[in-house]
Amino acid sequence: MTFAELWRELEPIGRDPQTGGYRRYSWTEADAQCRAWFTGQAAKRGLAVETDNNGNLWAWWGPKRPGAVVTGSHLDSVPDGGAFDGPLGVVSALAAVDLLKDKDFSPERPVVLAAFTEEEGARFGVPCLGSRLLAGVVDPDAARVLTDDAGTTLADAMIAAGTDPGDLGPGDDLLRGIGAFVELHVEQGRALAPMGAALGLAEGIWPHGRWRFVFSGRADHAGTARLTDRRDPMLPYAATALAARQAAADRGAVATFGKVIVEPNGTNAVPSAVRAWLDARAADESVVEDTVTTVRSAAEGLCEEHGVTLSVRQESFTPLVRFDQALRDRIAATLAAAGVQAPVLPTGAGHDAGVLAARVPTAMLFVRNPTGVSHSPAEHADLADCEAGVRALAAILEDLAGPA
Numbered sequence: 001m002t003f004a005e006l007w008r009e010l011e012p013i014g015r016d017p018q019t020g021g022y023r024r025y026s027w028t029e030a031d032a033q034c035r036a037w038f039t040g041q042a043a044k045r046g047l048a049v050e051t052d053n054n055g056n057l058w059a060w061w062g063p064k065r066p067g068a069v070v071t072g073s074h075l076d077s078v079p080d081g082g083a084f085d086g087p088l089g090v091v092s093a094l095a096a097v098d099l100l101k102d103k104d105f106s107p108e109r110p111v112v113l114a115a116f117t118e119e120e121g122a123r124f125g126v127p128c129l130g131s132r133l134l135a136g137v138v139d140p141d142a143a144r145v146l147t148d149d150a151g152t153t154l155a156d157a158m159i160a161a162g163t164d165p166g167d168l169g170p171g172d173d174l175l176r177g178i179g180a181f182v183e184l185h186v187e188q189g190r191a192l193a194p195m196g197a198a199l200g201l202a203e204g205i206w207p208h209g210r211w212r213f214v215f216s217g218r219a220d221h222a223g224t225a226r227l228t229d230r231r232d233p234m235l236p237y238a239a240t241a242l243a244a245r246q247a248a249a250d251r252g253a254v255a256t257f258g259k260v261i262v263e264p265n266g267t268n269a270v271p272s273a274v275r276a277w278l279d280a281r282a283a284d285e286s287v288v289e290d291t292v293t294t295v296r297s298a299a300e301g302l303c304e305e306h307g308v309t310l311s312v313r314q315e316s317f318t319p320l321v322r323f324d325q326a327l328r329d330r331i332a333a334t335l336a337a338a339g340v341q342a343p344v345l346p347t348g349a350g351h352d353a354g355v356l357a358a359r360v361p362t363a364m365l366f367v368r369n370p371t372g373v374s375h376s377p378a379e380h381a382d383l384a385d386c387e388a389g390v391r392a393l394a395a396i397l398e399d400l401a402g403p404a
């Protein structure tokens with residue numbers, strides 16, 4: 001099938017008709033439909049699909065042997081996410097297999113298509129949860145009791161979706177069998193368009209993390225509680241959001257409060273608590289730490305002023321990632337031979353490739369995003385660029401899985 005044909009099939013699943021954004025949260029009905037679609041497509045191509053202990057999907061082209069060449073991405077989304085972040089890599093992988101089959105290519109090392117679970121951490125808070133569990137950098141017991149905003153644990157969500165959470169944990173044998181992982185992904189940011197390049201290669205990923213701030217005050221009546229008597233957690237939270245912006249601007253970092261839960265969330269009540277999640281990223285780990293420390297001490301001072309208590313907890317952290325230089329050079333040479341110049345870019349976005357990079361030679365291929373907007377229904381890549389991505393991926397797989 002062509003990229004466009006595959007894309008059209010997946011496109012409606014989990015899309016909100018009002019916003020046009022995707023709500024493909026892990027272990028929900030939309031997620032089940034995406035997984036079933038992927039499994040069905042893989043089966044149509046004669047690939048053997050397996051779910052690993054952590055809910056990640058692996059579709060094998062060729063018998064299991066060491067040195068597998070893995071490509072893929074994720075199918076889950078952020079709230080009202082774009083169509084491309086994740087699915088572009090999965091659909092391109094299927095389309096690349098079709099291109100290779102059309103030319104009767106037969107892999108010497110298995111080509112494996114992967115779809116990782118809970119990459120965005122949109123439901124259970126820890127991004128790249130499926131690949132982190134696989135790599136053994138998240139404790140399975142801690143993962144099982146992660147909760148979504150409704151209080152459902154990951155374990156219960158998996159059981160409700162018909163998957164056993166009892167065996168979550170490292171997949172050392174699986175990882176040992178991987179010779180290379182290449183994740184194709186929509187560009188997030190706008191570097192390729194001004195360079196006139198349809199494709200790019202990742203140099204590395206900025207260190208980044210998530211911190212949960214809980215501001216606890218006292219609920220009260222919005223009409224009768226005197227301003228001076230209030231312990232309103234919204235006020236230190238609001239000032240902390242501004243402080244985060246300033247702390248990031250002062251250091252060349254980025255810091256975002258993108259998720260806030262207000263309790264009890266009544267128009268005519270002073271809130272009892274505000275829970276807010278800080279996402280902070282920078283080129284250097286020390287800059288991320290310094291930014292977060294600055295935001296935290298601003299929040300502490302503001303809470304004291306307002307009679308509010310504060311607790312802060314780090315929920316995830318990803319150190320600086322540098323992708324494998326030798327693999328990137330080999331891919332660049334393959335692309336150059338096909339007449340494609342792919343600039344090398346750093347990124348502030350997290351990826352399963354960033355987690356796997358600690359264990360296997362890993363590379364990323366970016367497809368131009370003309371506006372750079374991502375994590376938004378406005379995220380976009382032109383069809384011609386997606387097709388160029390598929391051709392490039394097919395050439396990369398042919399080289400990596402072909403005769404040595």
Ligand code: GLV
Pocket residue numbers: 119120127348349350351
């Ligand atoms: C994933 O897209 C992230 O960078 O948060």
Ligand code: MN
Pocket residue numbers: 078085120375
């Ligand atoms: Mn994303």
Ligand code: MN
Pocket residue numbers: 074085086119185350351
């Ligand atoms: Mn992604």
